[in-house]
Structures are given as structure tokens and as C-alpha cells.
Amino acid sequence: MYEKTVPIPPEDFVRVEWTSLKRYIAEIFYALGTPHDEAEIAADVLVTADLMGIESHGVQRLKRYTMGIRIGSVRPKATISIVKETPTTVLIDGGASLGQIVAYRAMEIAIKKAKSSGVAIVGVRNSHHFGIAGYYALQAIRRNMIGIVATNSEPLMSYTYTVGRNIGTNPIAIGFPTKTPPPILFDASTSIVPIGRIEVYAKQNRRIPLGWALSPEGSLTDDPRDVLVRGGSLLPLGGFGEEFGGHKGSGLALAIDILCGVLTGANYGVLVKHTTAKEPANVGHFIMAIDIDRISSLDFFLEKIEEYKKYIKSLKKVSENVEIWLPGEKAWLTMETRKKIGVPIHKNILKEIKEEGERLGIKFGVEIIKEIA
Numbered sequence: 001m002y003e004k005t006v007p008i009p010p011e012d013f014v015r016v017e018w019t020s021l022k023r024y025i026a027e028i029f030y031a032l033g034t035p036h037d038e039a040e041i042a043a044d045v046l047v048t049a050d051l052m053g054i055e056s057h058g059v060q061r062l063k064r065y066t067m068g069i070r071i072g073s074v075r076p077k078a079t080i081s082i083v084k085e086t087p088t089t090v091l092i093d094g095g096a097s098l099g100q101i102v103a104y105r106a107m108e109i110a111i112k113k114a115k116s117s118g119v120a121i122v123g124v125r126n127s128h129h130f131g132i133a134g135y136y137a138l139q140a141i142r143r144n145m146i147g148i149v150a151t152n153s154e155p156l157m158s159y160t161y162t163v164g165r166n167i168g169t170n171p172i173a174i175g176f177p178t179k180t181p182p183p184i185l186f187d188a189s190t191s192i193v194p195i196g197r198i199e200v201y202a203k204q205n206r207r208i209p210l211g212w213a214l215s216p217e218g219s220l221t222d223d224p225r226d227v228l229v230r231g232g233s234l235l236p237l238g239g240f241g242e243e244f245g246g247h248k249g250s251g252l253a254l255a256i257d258i259l260c261g262v263l264t265g266a267n268y269g270v271l272v273k274h275t276t277a278k279e280p281a282n283v284g285h286f287i288m289a290i291d292i293d294r295i296s297s298l299d300f301f302l303e304k305i306e307e308y309k310k311y312i313k314s315l316k317k318v319s320e321n322v323e324i325w326l327p328g329e330k331a332w333l334t335m336e337t338r339k340k341i342g343v344p345i346h347k348n349i350l351k352e353i354k355e356e357g358e359r360l361g362i363k364f365g366v367e368i369i370k371e372i373a
Helices: 018-031 036-051 059-071 099-117 134-142 195-203 224-228 246-262 298-313 329-341 347-359
Strands: 013-016 081-085 089-093 119-127 145-151 155-157 172-176 184-188 283-291 343-346 368-371
Touching: 013 018, 013 347, 018 036, 018 059, 018 343, 018 347, 036 059, 036 099, 036 134, 036 329, 036 343, 059 195, 059 347, 089 099, 099 119, 099 134, 099 145, 099 283, 119 246, 134 145, 134 172, 134 184, 134 283, 145 246, 184 329, 195 224, 246 283, 343 347
Parallel strands: 089 119
Antiparallel strands: 013 343, 013 368, 081 089, 119 283, 145 172, 145 283, 172 184
């Protein structure tokens, strides 16, 4: 019921058992020198994305991180240091470590400080791409806190009325605990789609919808190669120009770049590098935890948020054929479904992660549940 529609053609997919997938991905990180506990976190971030239906940030991204480790731009073992600290704030240097580990540790620090002071902000510099932002907001949610997580990225998007890759897709996640699951979790890039979505379409040999991206010349394109091979760019939320609010997407991306890049001393705009670049990527994160009990009371908040959920669900629908979804609800229910029936992985992606394991002498231990036909 809650499973996302499998793209055509379905015979190109298989369903895999998620715990065996996570174990296999963790083994690959471990073989590259990542400590066991950190390898588990990195693998969990990737597989959680696939469980939630966010394939763009799932295991199809594995090669990005393994290549970064191999060429030396990413340190396989986290080297994190505190640059500056107060009772409610911290500035962290990620030591060019795996972004997943840096962000996870940063949120743990934010949660600890918020428990003591009510609210905490952790700025991060010298990190890398960290996967789905919502993963770290969920850390705060599990402690009955509000989590706010943002990151900048390498330039992949065109600022409104410009041509070329000049600003990151700069995602933000905001998560709220609820009395009953799923929690409310907004997690989105400031571009119409993340670059990983384009990568998925390319691996599935499909054209992208017109309006997602621009060619290097600045024309709308439906060819993923214009973006991935020729260096075209993504469009901001709202799309091309200002008519449908493209300037709002650009403005959000700029604000996040300032919080993550300018404020922390990380790179910003065209200065942010890809994971596999020879220069340090110097990605910046902005991570915040809020202890609800310090503002309201947790019980009161949880009761009120249930009322709010009911309010949204009771709104008049445009059609009886549609469902009103709360942020993160579809992803949560997709995750619960896929834990039971398996995660759909495209055969090309499965082949790619299998080859990564073979390169390291790791036996392919992913359990195939069934072919999708």
C-alpha cells in the first residue's frame, strides 16, 4: 500500500533483505580502514535512505565514498576536533572524514548540550557529503528533541537567472517527535531534485522530466547526460526563473550556504569540492538540537502536535483519489514496508556495489528476496 511505484521497466530490479545489505556495505567500509562502529553508521545512513525510498542517496552512492577513501580525499577513520566551544555552541573541524560520521558525532554533541542548556548549535567545517540530512534529525527526535540539520554541497545548481553550476543543492531537514510514529520529518534539497536522482535515471537508462535541469548552454533538457557528462546544472525549487518561485529556492540555498559555509569557515558556492576531488571538499554543516521541555513541556507538545496532525489530515481534499501526507510520513511507511518485503535495488546498482566488494575480496552477502517482474 505504501510502497513507492517501481520505475519502468520493473524487471530491472531485485528486492534485497535490508539487514544483509547494510552488513555488506559496512564490511566494505571496514575493509577500507573505517573502524567497525563508524562503518556501521556509514552503512546505516546509506541503507536507511534506500529503506525510505530516497534511492538517490542510498547504496548507489557507495562508490563516491569508496573512491574518496582510495584517492585520499576522505579519511576512512574519523579525525574530529573542536575548534571553539561554549555551553550552547561548538565549532568542529571534521578532519576531511566521512561526512556521515562527522554529522552523527556533531548531532550527538548538540543533543548533549541541548539537554544541559535547552538548545545547542554545532557548526562543522572540513567535512564531506553526509547522505540524507533527515538521518541526523532523527537522532534528535529519538531523544524527544527537535532536530534541524543543513549542509552545503558542491555547486550543482544554477542560481536564478544564471547559467552553470554555481551553488549547491544545500538540503535542510527539520524533525519533530510525535506521540505515535511516524515523526514529522521534513527533508529536502533546495533544488527541484538532488543530483542523485539524475544519477538513478541515468543508471536506469531513462530520460529526466523536462524542467529538472539545464544543459551547459542554459536550455531545459531531458537528457541526464547533459547534466552528468556535459556538466549541466539542476534548477532550484520553483524551477526556471521567478514565475513559479525559483528565486525562493535560490534564496534558501544561499541562506544555507551562509550558515554552513560562511559562518563555519567551510567552503561555499563554487569553492565546495566533490568527494573525489584532489583538493579538500571542505563541506560545511549546521546542526541544531532543541529540548522541547525548555520551551513548553514535552507532554503538552506531543498532545498539541497530535491535534495538528489531525487538523492537516482533516483538510478538504482536491479529490478523493489523493492522500494528504505529512512530511516524512510516506518515507517512514515505505521504510516499514521495505523492512518486511525487501528493498528494491536496480540491477545495475547491485552490480556496482558487488564489484566494490570483489575489489576488496569481500564475499557478496546480500540476500536476494526475489526478482521484480
